[in-house]
Amino acid sequence: MGREAMVGTRSYGQACPVAHALDMVGERWALLIVRELRLGPRRYVDLQANLPGIGPSVLAQRLRDLEAVGVLRRRTLPMGTRVYELTEWGGELEPVFTALATWGVRSPVPLTGVLTADPAMLGLRTFFGEGRRPPWTATYHVRLEGDSYVVRVVDGRLVELARDEPRGPVDATVETTPATFNRVWTGAEAIDDAIGEGRLSVHGDERAVRRLLAPTALPEAAE
Amino acid sequence: MGREAMVGTRSYGQACPVAHALDMVGERWALLIVRELRLGPRRYVDLQANLPGIGPSVLAQRLRDLEAVGVLRRRTLPMGTRVYELTEWGGELEPVFTALATWGVRSPVPLTGVLTADPAMLGLRTFFGEGRRPPWTATYHVRLEGDSYVVRVVDGRLVELARDEPRGPVDATVETTPATFNRVWTGAEAIDDAIGEGRLSVHGDERAVRRLLAPTALPEAAE
DNA sequence: CCGCATCCCCAAAGATACTG
DNA sequence: CAGTATCTTTGGGGATGCGG
Numbered sequence: 092m093g094r095e096a097m098v099g100t101r102s103y104g105q106a107c108p109v110a111h112a113l114d115m116v117g118e119r120w121a122l123l124i125v126r127e128l129r130l131g132p133r134r135y136v137d138l139q140a141n142l143p144g145i146g147p148s149v150l151a152q153r154l155r156d157l158e159a160v161g162v163l164r165r166r167t168l169p170m171g172t173r174v175y176e177l178t179e180w181g182g183e184l185e186p187v188f189t190a191l192a193t194w195g196v197r198s199p200v201p202l203t204g205v206l207t208a209d210p211a212m213l214g215l216r217t218f219f220g221e222g223r224r225p226p227w228t229a230t231y232h233v234r235l236e237g238d239s240y241v242v243r244v245v246d247g248r249l250v251e252l253a254r255d256e257p258r259g260p261v262d263a264t265v266e267t268t269p270a271t272f273n274r275v276w277t278g279a280e281a282i283d284d285a286i287g288e289g290r291l292s293v294h295g296d297e298r299a300v301r302r303l304l305a306p307t308a309l310p311e312a313a314e
Numbered sequence: 315m316g317r318e319a320m321v322g323t324r325s326y327g328q329a330c331p332v333a334h335a336l337d338m339v340g341e342r343w344a345l346l347i348v349r350e351l352r353l354g355p356r357r358y359v360d361l362q363a364n365l366p367g368i369g370p371s372v373l374a375q376r377l378r379d380l381e382a383v384g385v386l387r388r389r390t391l392p393m394g395t396r397v398y399e400l401t402e403w404g405g406e407l408e409p410v411f412t413a414l415a416t417w418g419v420r421s422p423v424p425l426t427g428v429l430t431a432d433p434a435m436l437g438l439r440t441f442f443g444e445g446r447r448p449p450w451t452a453t454y455h456v457r458l459e460g461d462s463y464v465v466r467v468v469d470g471r472l473v474e475l476a477r478d479e480p481r482g483p484v485d486a487t488v489e490t491t492p493a494t495f496n497r498v499w500t501g502a503e504a505i506d507d508a509i510g511e512g513r514l515s516v517h518g519d520e521r522a523v524r525r526l527l528a529p530t531a532l533p534e535a536a537e
Numbered sequence: 538c539c540g541c542a543t544c545c546c547c548a549a550a551g552a553t554a555c556t557g
Numbered sequence: 558c559a560g561t562a563t564c565t566t567t568g569g570g571g572a573t574g575c576g577g
Contacts (some may be wrong), residue, residue, distance in 0.1 A: 101567090103427070104366065104367065104426075104428060105427045106425045106426060106428060106429040107349075107425070107427075107430075107433035107436075108418035108425065108433075109433070111419075111425045112421070113345060113414070114420075117342070117345070117358045122332065122336060122340070123332070123333060123336070126330075126332055134540090135539070135541075136538085143328075144326070144571095145569090145572050146569065147540080147567060148541080148542075149568085150541090150542055151540075160421075161422055161537060172539085173539080173540075179536070180420075180536045180537055183417060183420070184417055186413040186417070187410070187413040187414065188332055188419070189409075189413070190409040191331070191335040191336070192331035192332050192335065194335050194406060195332060195333075195336075195338070196331040197403075198334060198338065198383075199384055199403070200383065201332070202334045203327075204326070204327040204330075204331040205418065206330065207328065210329070210330035210332070213330075213332075214331070217331075233349070267327065285550060293406075313403045314384060314402075324549085342549085357558080357559085358559050358560070359559075362559095367551080368550095369553095371551090371559090371560090371561075371562085372549085372550060372552080374559085374560060374561080375549090395558080
């Protein structure tokens with residue numbers, strides 16, 4: 092009884108920009124939900140599937156909270172399916188993810204756990220600029236176990252990376268698992284080994300794929 | 315009894331840099347504790363006083379966790395007082411704070427709550443570069459209700475901002491409250507009004523203080 | 538199916554008291 | 558001063574169910 096209008100009223104109560112940001116996206120799971128929307132809209136079930144352990148009530152609650160503060164909106168597609176997508180304001184969390192990922196990847200303790208499709212692709216978005224590459228141009232279709240992505244590189248710069256089906260012709264199609272994809276572009280595994288063992292397949296311009304997945308040096312571990 | 319070695323085992327279980335970073339600093343209060351250490355070491359009681367509502371057990375737990383992952387260390391000063399300070403690895407969270415603060419300050423919903431001393435000073439560190447200023451050089455002593463800070467500007471660039479007592483001569487000393495300090499450098503209040511009403515006092519080079527606290531335009535609100 | 542709401546249970550956070 | 562002990566309250570994980 093006496094339910095107030097604001098449900099998630101567990102504010103830090105500080106007039107500090109950082110505290111205020113954390114009031115909005117600092118709750119458990121909130122930033123990971125936003126991360127799942129960085130590459131495009133997602134449905135409720137897809138969010139749930141890509142956030143193992145979240146539980147339906149918490150997911151619903153966070154989606155409500157994030158919608159209330161204007162980070163995301165819900166939209167109904169023509170065919171009736173409901174999706175959640177970032178607002179422009181939510182999209183401006185990109186530098187937060189870049190900073191967090193750059194810090195987290197340098198952690199002295201190794202990353203463990205499952206690697207879902209989106210983080211594998213997002214690594215490319217975050218760290219692609221680090222490597223020195225020739226200025227080529229190509230469009231790719233990447234398929235990671237059910238998730239489909241379109242990647243566009245123009246003059247050696249990654250200008251588009253979204254969860255989507257290709258609308259026009261692509262230069263190459265890559266099909267593999269999130270883990271193998273990650274191991275290849277980080278240099279942990281040679282692309283030839285992955286292809287040779289049948290864990291990664293390429294259709295189309297294989298040279299272009301080799302350029303895209305050329306080993307990118309991650310920031311080195313701290314301590 | 316039966317206390318396990320890992321207490322805070324509530325990992326997201328994902329091999330994603332962002333999830334991994336949040337495993338380390340994503341728990342409630344964790345980033346605000348780190349924020350309190352950005353300007354220098356602090357004692358337990360001072361952390362508690364500057365993080366209203368945290369409660370002693372949660373604070374102790376977070377300090378243990380953050381020490382375990384290498385973000386901070388505890389140190390005992392010659393006179394026997396214990397302080398917590400960031401490790402180098404913890405100091406590298408600076409870009410995360412910059413990104414979070416830049417996003418949070420643009421929030422459509424206004425910042426409310428108490429403003430403690432550190433966030434007031436940290437705003438200067440985060441946003442000082444935004445304004446166009448002449449290249450002057452000066453050392454300041456800022457005192458905000460019990461907290462003492464040293465600020466050094468060289469050629470118009472803020473090269474030092476720490477919670478400390480001045481060790482040598484300073485060009486100017488400023489004494490005020492966190493709120494007034496913030497209102498002046500953000501341009502929400504004219505420095506003359508603050509001085510005139512006795513809420514801000516300057517000793518030494520007042521021209522230098524006017525340069526330091528010249529209104530800095532914050533990133534404008536979104537939506 | 539999809540998008541949740543409900544329920545149960547445990548773990549974490551808040552509040553207060555107290556101790557080495 | 559620097560926490561621990563204890564108690565209460567809230568939030569999160571997991572299963573099930575139900576309306577659209």
